[in-house]
Amino acid sequence: MFNFFKPKKSAANAKERLQLVLIHDRTDLTPAELDALKDDLLDVISKHVDIQPDEVRIGLERDGRSQRLVADIPLRSMSRRRGG
Amino acid sequence: MGAQVLTITSGKGGVGKTTAVANLAVALAADGARVACIDGDIGLRNLDVVMGLENRIVYDVVDVIEGRCRLRQAMIRDKRLPELYLIPAAQTRDKSAVTPSDMIRLCNELRAEVDWVIIDSPAGIERGFKNSIAAADRVLVLTNPEVSAVRDADRVIGILEAEEKGTPALIINRLNPVMVKQHDMLSADDVLDLLAIKLIGIVPEDEGVIVGSNRGNPVALEPKSRAGQAFRNIAKRLKGENVPFMDLDAGTSLWSRLMGRK
Numbered sequence: 001m002f003n004f005f006k007p008k009k010s011a012a013n014a015k016e017r018l019q020l021v022l023i024h025d026r027t028d029l030t031p032a033e034l035d036a037l038k039d040d041l042l043d044v045i046s047k048h049v050d051i052q053p054d055e056v057r058i059g060l061e062r063d064g065r066s067q068r069l070v071a072d073i074p075l076r077s078m079s080r081r082r083g084g
Numbered sequence: 085m086g087a088q089v090l091t092i093t094s095g096k097g098g099v100g101k102t103t104a105v106a107n108l109a110v111a112l113a114a115d116g117a118r119v120a121c122i123d124g125d126i127g128l129r130n131l132d133v134v135m136g137l138e139n140r141i142v143y144d145v146v147d148v149i150e151g152r153c154r155l156r157q158a159m160i161r162d163k164r165l166p167e168l169y170l171i172p173a174a175q176t177r178d179k180s181a182v183t184p185s186d187m188i189r190l191c192n193e194l195r196a197e198v199d200w201v202i203i204d205s206p207a208g209i210e211r212g213f214k215n216s217i218a219a220a221d222r223v224l225v226l227t228n229p230e231v232s233a234v235r236d237a238d239r240v241i242g243i244l245e246a247e248e249k250g251t252p253a254l255i256i257n258r259l260n261p262v263m264v265k266q267h268d269m270l271s272a273d274d275v276l277d278l279l280a281i282k283l284i285g286i287v288p289e290d291e292g293v294i295v296g297s298n299r300g301n302p303v304a305l306e307p308k309s310r311a312g313q314a315f316r317n318i319a320k321r322l323k324g325e326n327v328p329f330m331d332l333d334a335g336t337s338l339w340s341r342l343m344g345r346k
Contacts, residue, residue: 009267009268010267010268011264011267011268011269011270011271011274012267014230014231014270014274015270015274015277015278017231018231018234018235018270019278021235022235022238022278025235025238025239025242026238026242062280065241065245065251065279065280
């Protein structure tokens with residue numbers, strides 16, 4: 001009863017956990033497989049351009065009932081390459 | 085005009101499919117429609133007891149499919165509503181007794197006899213589920229606001245889309261408004277956001293549902309039951325009527341409403 005002012009938020013917990021689980025269920029990709037995919041993707045891209053590996057963001061996003069693989073891969077600029 | 089074949093499924097067991105089938109059937113039949121329900125759970129017959137018709141069974145769905153009786157003989161007439169029928173599941177252990185094409189043939193025959201065919205799918209995604217969706221014109225996926233039920237519902241929705249059954253509509257069953265207010269239960273909005281399909285009804289948790297099934301009297305026949313009202317509303321939406329969603333807070337006490345508010 002004294003939890004009145006401090007409600008537990010187990011519903012938020014349930015929702016966050018489900019969001020992650022459903023993405024992996026729907027794509028049939030485990031988190032480990034997704035990591036392997038990211039590594040392969042970066043290897044291929046690195047063959048053609050210089051990237052900034054620390055700033056790469058690749059992940060699955062939900063859009064209604066469909067999923068998309070969203071990649072944000074910053075490239076190293078030419079001037080910096082020359083300078084460095 | 086032939087009947088509409090409607091299948092109710094969920095993935096997870098124990099979320100209330102059989103209760104929902106009994107209640108939607110009763111609600112549609114009480115409104116004057118001719119309705120036949122089929123218990124699709126071969127080996128685990130249940131819809132008969134929930135409807136209170138267990139003492140009237142002579143033939144079952146496998147008897148019709150294997151030609152031991154005519155369709156009409158296996159259609160058990162409800163004791164309350166003259167145009168409501170049940171085709172019970174067989175209690176045989178052989179689940180392969182029925183195939184998807186058997187179900188399509190059976191439903192096609194039923195289309196001429198009634199306005200609605202409602203199929204109670206077994207839990208899971210195996211043979212019984214495949215049989216239950218084979219003839220469906222529309223599928224309703226039923227879930228509870230609970231992690232395992234929502235996850236299984238998502239899986240089933242994915243399978244229905246892959247089998248080109250179209251996107252099903254969702255029933256959220258056993259929602260407890262007090263727990264939702266306390267943020268200890270997924271809200272209907274949360275579930276809809278996760279599953280991303282169209283909502284056709286929210287049924288509040290209601291002790292009367294168990295009392296009703298104890299007696300074999302679906303709550304949709306009880307004018308004052310909140311769950312019964314929710315099922316009657318879904319029945320109207322199935323017929324294409326535009327019925328607003330119930331105010332689920334109205335049923336909770338002032339004290340619990342204050343408790344939940346922050």
